[in-house]
Amino acid sequence: MSARLLEGKLLAADIKAGIKSGVESLRARYNVSPKLVSIQVGENPASAVYIRSQKKNAEGLGIEYRLERLDEGSPRQALIEAIDKLNKDRTVNGIMVQMPLPPQIEAGFISRYISPLKDIEAMHPQNMGEIVFGNAKVLPCTAAACMELLNSIDSLDLYGKEAVIVGHSEIVGKPLALLLLNKFVTTTVCHIATGERGSLPEFVKKAEILIVAVGRAGLIKGEWIKEGAIVIDVGINRVDGRLIGDVEFEKAQERASYITPVPGGVGPLTVAMLMKNLVEAFKLQQQLYT
Ligand code: NAD
Numbered sequence: 708m709s710a711r712l713l714e715g716k717l718l719a720a721d722i723k724a725g726i727k728s729g730v731e732s733l734r735a736r737y738n739v740s741p742k743l744v745s746i747q748v749g750e751n752p753a754s755a756v757y758i759r760s761q762k763k764n765a766e767g768l769g770i771e772y773r774l775e776r777l778d779e780g781s782p783r784q785a786l787i788e789a790i791d792k793l794n795k796d797r798t799v800n801g802i803m804v805q806m807p808l809p810p811q812i813e814a815g816f817i818s819r820y821i822s823p824l825k826d827i828e829a830m831h832p833q834n835m836g837e838i839v840f841g842n843a844k845v846l847p848c849t850a851a852a853c854m855e856l857l858n859s860i861d862s863l864d865l866y867g868k869e870a871v872i873v874g875h876s877e878i879v880g881k882p883l884a885l886l887l888l889n890k891f892v893t894t895t896v897c898h899i900a901t902g903e904r905g906s907l908p909e910f911v912k913k914a915e916i917l918i919v920a921v922g923r924a925g926l927i928k929g930e931w932i933k934e935g936a937i938v939i940d941v942g943i944n945r946v947d948g949r950l951i952g953d954v955e956f957e958k959a960q961e962r963a964s965y966i967t968p969v970p971g972g973v974g975p976l977t978v979a980m981l982m983k984n985l986v987e988a989f990k991l992q993q994q995l996y997t
Contacts, residue, residue: 710963713856713939715976722855722979723768729986730769733993741989742771743801743827744793748786748812749779754805764978770985783812787820794822800992801827801985815877824991827984830877838885844991845984850883852976853918853939860937860965865890871910873897873927873953874920879941883918892916902926919953929958938966941973 734740743765747754758774765772775793777785786804793799802825808814818830826834829845837843846854857863870887874880875898887894897910911917911931919927920941932938932954942953952969960966967973 710938710960710966713859713937713965713967713972715852715856715967715972715974718855718859719975719979722976722983723764726979726982726986727768733986733989734769737993739798740769740771741800741985742773742798743803743985744773744775744799745803745805746775746777746786746789746793747805748777748781749809750776751805751807753807758805760978761981764982765985768982770982779809780811781809786812786817790817790820794820794825797992797996799825800989801825803828803981824995825988827981827988828878829882829984835877835882838882838889841889845987846886846980847878847882848977848980848984849879849920849941849973850886851980851983852973853879853883853941854886855976855980856939856967856973857916857937863937865892867891867893868915869893869895869913870916870918871895871897871914872918872920873901873907873911874918874922874941876920879920883920887916907931917954921953923953924951925953925955927954927959929955929960929962932959932962934962935964936962938963939973940967940969943969943974 762772777789793802802821804817806814819832821831823831823833829847834843834845870892872880872883875896880896884894884896895910897907901907908931911927912933914933914936916937918939922942924944924946938954938959940952940954944951950970
C-alpha cells in the first residue's frame with residue numbers, strides 16, 4: 708500500500724477562498740475590513756518568517772494586518788499594557804503575540820490578557836475551556852488544522868475510531884485530544900514520559916489515527932505504523948537544510964492509508980485557521996457592538 712497524501716496546501720486554498728468571499732460580504736455589510744494586530748517583542752529571526760506569511764495571507768484575503776513592535780528588553784507589564792490598549796480599540800478585531808518571547812516574559816501567561824473575543828489563537832483559558840463543553844467559537848489553529856485534515860477524508864467516520872496523539876502541548880496535543888473526544892474518538896495522549904518508559908511503539912502500533920507533534924525528526928518509526936492508519940505529522944525539524952517531520956515518512960507511507968507531507972501538510976492550514984478565527988471574532992464583535 709502507498710498512502711494518499713493529505714495535502715494541507717490544497718485544502719488551505721479552498722478554505723481561504725471561502726474566507727475571502729466571507730470577508731467581502733462582511734465589508735459590504737459593515738463598511739469595514741477585519742483587522743488583525745500582531746505584537747512582536749524584540750526581533751527573533753524565527754518569528755520573521757511567520758510574520759511575513761501572516762501579513763501576506765491576511766492581505767490576500769482582504770484582512771488588514773498591522774505589526775506592533777516592542778523593544779527586546781520590554782518588561783512583561785509593557786506587553787500587558789500594549790495588549791490592553793488593543794483590547795479597548797474597537798477597530799481591532801484580533802490580537803496575537805508572536806512567539807518566542809524574550810526570557811523576562813513567561814509565554815504561558817500572556818494569552819490570558821488578550822480579550823477572549825479577540826483571542827484569534829484561541830489560547831485564552833476561557834476559549835480553551837469552551838472546547839471542553841464543545842461550545843468553542845474559535846479553536847487553537849494547529850489542532851483545528853488537524854481536524855480539518857481528518858474531515859477532508861470523505862470515507863472517514865470518526866465515531867469510535869482509536870486515535871493516538873504523541874505530544875501534549877497546550878497548542879496542539881491537549882486541545883486536539885478534546886476535539887477528538889467531542890467526536891467520540893477513543894483518544895490516547897502520549898508524551899515524554901511515554902517515550903522514556905519505552906512504551907511509545909506499543910501505543911503507536913494500535914493507532915488507527917496517529918497525530919504526532921513533538922519536534923524530533925524520525926521519532927516515529929515507519930514499522931510502528933498500523934496498516935491503513937491515517938498519519939498526521941505536525942512536527943517541523945530542520946535537518947541538513949531540509950524540513951522534515953517527526954515520522955519516518957517513506958516507510959510510514961508504505962503502511963498508512965493517508966499521510967501528511969512535511970512541509971505542505973499541517974503548516975499551510977494553520978495560518979488559514981488563524982484567519983478563519985479572525986473572521987469569527989469579527990462577527991462576534993459586530994453582534995456585540997451593534
Ligand atoms: P512542545 O515542544 O510544546 O511539546 C513537545 C511535546 O512532545 C511534549 O508533549 C513532550 O512531552 C513530547 N515529547 C518530547 N519528547 C518526546 C519523546 N521522546 N517521546 C514522546 N513524546 C515526547 O511542542 P509543540 O509546540 O506542540 O510543537 C511540536 C512540534 O510541532 C514542533 O516540531 C513544532 O515546530 C511543530 N508545530 C508545527 C505547527 C504547524 O503549523 N505545522 C504548529 C505548531 C507546532
